[in-house]
Amino acid sequence: MGERKPGDRERAITSVAKTSITDSGEKQHTLLGADELILNMGPQHPSTHGVLRVKLKLDGERVIGSECMIGYLHRGVEKIAEHRTYQQFAPYVDRMDYVAAVSNGLGYCEAIEKLLLVEAPVRARVIRTILTELQRIASHLLWLGTHALDIGALTPLFYCFREREEILKIFEKYCGARLTTHAFRIGGLQYEAYDTLEKDVERFCKNFESRIVEYEDLLTQNRIWLGRTKGVGILTSAEAIAFGATGPVLRASGVKWDIRKAMPYAAYDQYKFEIPVGTAGDTYDRYLVRMEEMRQSRLICLQAIENIPSGPILAKVGKVLKPPPGEVYHSIEAPKGELGYYVVSDGTVQPYRVRIRPPSFVNLQSFDRMVRGHLVADVVAIIGTLDIVLGEVDR
Amino acid sequence: MQAVTQGTIEFLKLYWAPLLCGVVIVAFLPLIVGYVVLVERKLMADMQARLGPMRVGPHGLLQPIADAVKLLIKEDIIPEDADKLVFWLAPVLSVGAALLSLAGIAIGPAFQIAKDINIGILFVVGVSAMGIFGIVLGGWASNSHYSLMGALRSAAQLVSYETAAGMALVSGLLFAGTLNITSIVEAQRQQGIWFGLLAPVAFFTYLVASIAETNRAPFDLPEAESELVAGYMTEFSGFRWSLYFLAEYTNMIVVASVATTLFLGGWLRPFPRTQWLNFLDFLPPLLMVAIGLYCLVRVPKQPARVQQFFMVAVAGLCFFLALVLAVPVLVPVVNPSLAAGVKPLYEGIHGSFWFLFKVSAYLYFFMWLRFTLPRYRFDQLMRLGWHFLIPLSIINVLVIGIAMIVGTYLHLEGWWLLLATLPASIIALLIALFILAAEQKSGQQQAGGAASDSYAG
Structure with a gap:
């Protein structure tokens, strides 16, 4: 203690924060002539969805500036790739967006298949589609539960987890793992589908139809929910494109862009589905878009299980993968947006470079634009609506 | 000496x-x-x-x-930069105020600690409002941004909603003509109708305002765990934290008791003066018997021996309570000459049953709302308070007052008072809805510019 006076630490933190947030470095005076308040949110905070750290500059409770500080979950995934063989790296991608591991795996496997110039068999592609769409529903359910929890509705979280559990059970039956599944293999599938896969998926889809109506009953027309989400965190279509936003964040702003339609992969070209698009680009529209996406994913699953073609599940790729020298970029529509893999091969068994374009990281860039002028309570709503996973942001 | x-x-x-x-x-x-x-x-x-x-x-x-x-x-942590004395004092203030206000509450005609205070309800409301000092001081003394914001929110919220709650209480008190808690309930016995039915708008206003006053969802902004971590309690731990917790729940019981006393007939059974509904007196013992029987039926389904014993014990407790509740109503039936003798017993036992029953129902409603609704934002909370609830409660006082005068001229009593007060309530509600519509219109116009600044006050 000694010479320390009360408030010393406070002042020290504040002065550091000021130099990094304000552009001019000058003291800004707010509405009532008071100093602004620097509030540090995270990395340990109940609703920053992991270890996001946000430095907020506040006028009372109004946000006049923000800075996202990331990297608390950095594991150097891209560097690890350079020291593993192509197959060895596959389980690592599951740990990026750990609530949508199947989608990560699909993107990686397809990228390497592109590099190898092979194509997965039809049966493998259909099963991949089913599992990936289930994963999209699971990921959106987790988003819905936590987003509602951030805004103060306690109950939807448990309903969402109940549904998500059903999906995780299907994954567990298929490959033995629930979260970090490593379900696919380069060139096709790791495992043959188990006997009752179609039945399980069908039962889930049937239940889910009425369950999603329940969630909407709780929230969609709720006055408080409308008040908390409408007009909050508006992102116009031009801004969304400029920030490079993808996925539901982009579509809620009115841009009809979905890689499943634009550049079909897996078996998406065989199925009919709609791309829900919002108009206002606010939190409420993003909510509606994701809800509708869950319904569409359900429809895709139902179409896919109707006719799963028979045949092999693995293309002939050999035990040792040595892609020809070259580079490839392949992207898929992950639940959170465009998930891209840029892989450079130098002809050896290890990739020369793997660059991953994570949707969460890019979507997070629009955070500052969205929170300015809103209240502290809206900050958590906006973090929730961006649907970020820090494992993916920091890699 | x-x-x-x-x-x-x-x-x-x-x-x-x-x-x-x-x-x-x-x-x-x-x-x-x-x-x-x-x-x-x-x-x-x-x-x-x-x-x-x-x-x-x-x-x-x-x-x-x-x-x-x-x-x-648990370890008792006091932050280094905290104001230690205030940090120590704040939770004590909070819990002290909450416990003190309990003293004024009457659970039955016999069970009241501070008996016959002539300003009974004012005392309860006033003392329980003192608890806010504990919250504000606690938030300030923690020397943390989250705590400070929680405390500020809490202060603003309490000031706004105390007004609405107070005006709602005034509407009810107009019927009672007294602030003494026992007399308020007696007045409801004389009228034969709950004041909550005579002044439904006031009851509704008090309901909403009391949720806000006790910082419960959907108005739990001072705590708001997803925004402010734990608001004013962020830096408190262990026993200090549990004192705040105790204060919060005691306050819930206090506001529920106030509402029960003033609007729900206190310890009176429903329809206290309607003779042909006297069978309602048999409801409490029958209810207890039903719960006991249900427990007995469930005994074989309990997985462990301990749980089976436990269920039997609960059933026994229920039967015992049923017996206690049945004595005062059965004795007059068997031997009418003893009716006057068991009257105090009836008042005491059945009084506490009905009082606790109503308080529990009120608390259940609190909890139900908490699990169902998302949280309001601060500006929305303020708007709801100042632009809707306060005007509504003030208008309600006016129209209820007019209805009382009309009722006196026409010599309306008991249920007939509804003839005067029901139109009055409807008028109050219509005016309030009109205000709300106008407010929404202006809100939409404002939304065109930057975010509206109703927080600035």
Whole structure:
């Protein structure tokens, strides 16, 4: 203690924060002539969805500036790739967006298949589609539960987890793992589908139809929910494109862009589905878009299980993968947006470079634009609506 | 010296019963609050498709005791830069105010610690509002941004909603003509109708305002765990934290008791003066018997021997309560000459049953709302308070007053008073809806520019 006076630490933190947030470095005076308040949110905070750290500059409770500080979950995934063989790296991608591991795996496997110039068999592609769409529903359910929890509705979280559990059970039956599944293999599938896969998926889809109506009953027309989400965190279509936003964040702003339609992969070209698009680009529209996406994913699953073609599940790729020298970029529509893999091969068994374009990281860039002028309570709503996973942001 | 001893003895002779009651309340309230929390967790679990606490004791029934022990032996952390004296004082203030306000509450005609205060309800409301000092000081003394914001929110919220709650109480008090809690209930007995039915708008206003005053969802902004971590309690831990918790739940019980006393007929049974509904007196013992029988039916389905014993014990307790409740209503039926003798017994036992029943129903409603609704934002909360509830409650006082005058001229009494007050309530509601519509219109116009600044006040 000694010479320390009360408030010393406070002042020290504040002065550091000021130099990094304000552009001019000058003291800004707010509405009532008071100093602004620097509030540090995270990395340990109940609703920053992991270890996001946000430095907020506040006028009372109004946000006049923000800075996202990331990297608390950095594991150097891209560097690890350079020291593993192509197959060895596959389980690592599951740990990026750990609530949508199947989608990560699909993107990686397809990228390497592109590099190898092979194509997965039809049966493998259909099963991949089913599992990936289930994963999209699971990921959106987790988003819905936590987003509602951030805004103060306690109950939807448990309903969402109940549904998500059903999906995780299907994954567990298929490959033995629930979260970090490593379900696919380069060139096709790791495992043959188990006997009752179609039945399980069908039962889930049937239940889910009425369950999603329940969630909407709780929230969609709720006055408080409308008040908390409408007009909050508006992102116009031009801004969304400029920030490079993808996925539901982009579509809620009115841009009809979905890689499943634009550049079909897996078996998406065989199925009919709609791309829900919002108009206002606010939190409420993003909510509606994701809800509708869950319904569409359900429809895709139902179409896919109707006719799963028979045949092999693995293309002939050999035990040792040595892609020809070259580079490839392949992207898929992950639940959170465009998930891209840029892989450079130098002809050896290890990739020369793997660059991953994570949707969460890019979507997070629009955070500052969205929170300015809103209240502290809206900050958590906006973090929730961006649907970020820090494992993916920091890699 | 002798005079002092003599004085003390005189004092004790006069006040031994209230003192004892006070000690009992301070000793048992934490336990009661603990079980209210357990009930809340169980209800929440029921609504969320899960089981809730199940580990400590049969069906988690010893969980509150385990929690209390855990909180007591936890490390007591005081932040380095905190104002230590205020930090120490704040939770004590909060819990002190809450416990003190309980003294004014009458659970039955016989069970009241501070008996016959002529400003009874004012005392309760005033003292319980003192608890806000504990919150504001606690938030300030923590020297943390989150705590400070929680405290600021809490202060603003209480000031706004205390007005609406006060005006709602005035509407009810107009019928009673007194602030004395016992007299308020007696007035409802004389009218034969609850004031909540005579002034439904006031009851509704008080309901909403009391949720906001006790910082419960959807108005739990001072705590708002997803925004402010834990608001004003962020830096508090262990026993200090549990004092805040105790204060919050005690306050819930206090506001529920006030609402019960003024709007729901206090310890009176429903329709206290309607003769042909006298069979309602048999409802409490029958209810207890039904619960006991249900427990017995469920006994074979319990998985463990301990739980089976426990269910039988609960059933036994229910039957015992049924017996206690049945005595005062059965004795007059068997032997009418004893009717006058058991009257105080009836008032005491059935009075507390109905009072606690109504308070529980009120608390259940609180909890139900918490599990269902998202949280308001601060500016929305302020707008709801200042632009809707306060005008509504003031208008309601005016129209209820006019209705009272009309009622006096036409010599309306009891249920006939509804003829005057119902149109008055409808008028108040219509005006309020009109205000709300106008408010929404102006809100939409404002939304064109930057975000509206209703927070600035």
